[in-house]
Amino acid sequence: MKTCLECDQPFSGRADKKFCSDMCRNAYNNKLNSDQYNVVRNTNNQLRRNRRILEEICPEDKNKTTRSTLMAKGFDFNLMTSQRVTQKGSVYYFVYDYGYLELDNDFFLIVKDNRTNP
Structure with missing residues (x-):
């Protein structure tokens, strides 16, 4: 049994599945792309x-x-x-x-x- 990368709950499914639900997948990716990428986002906004x-x-x-x-x-x-x-x-x-x-x-x-x- 695998563990969800976002909520740490066990789940089953495909061998390459990383999240227990779309909600956890979205939450994980939103966190991943928020704070770390503010510099990139702000730079791109200023360039535009x-x-x-x-x-x-x-x-x-x-x-x-x-x-x-x-x-x-x-x-x-x-x-x-x-x-x-x-x-x-x-x-x-x-x-x-x-x-x-x-x-x-x-x-x-x-x-x-x-x-x-x-």
Whole structure:
């Protein structure tokens, strides 16, 4: 007889069964995915927020904005998904398919990467 990973009650069933019920399986997985993964969840939420902000500011292929505009909308400059360095040495920071390049006087060029579209 096996013991449920969630409630420690004995149960019978298939050889690979780990839980006595769907309720125990769900409770176990919810606990497993809650506290430990808050960092991942919060990071993904902020990345999605950053992307929405860039998309809102840049409805076409490119647009300019200021640091204060980005910050007022809640943009987090510490989070990005990739970087690209141009041949001239400029660094574009990307959040999925939207990138930004820091210009002079706290201005930013926002670009949409059309290469990711099919």
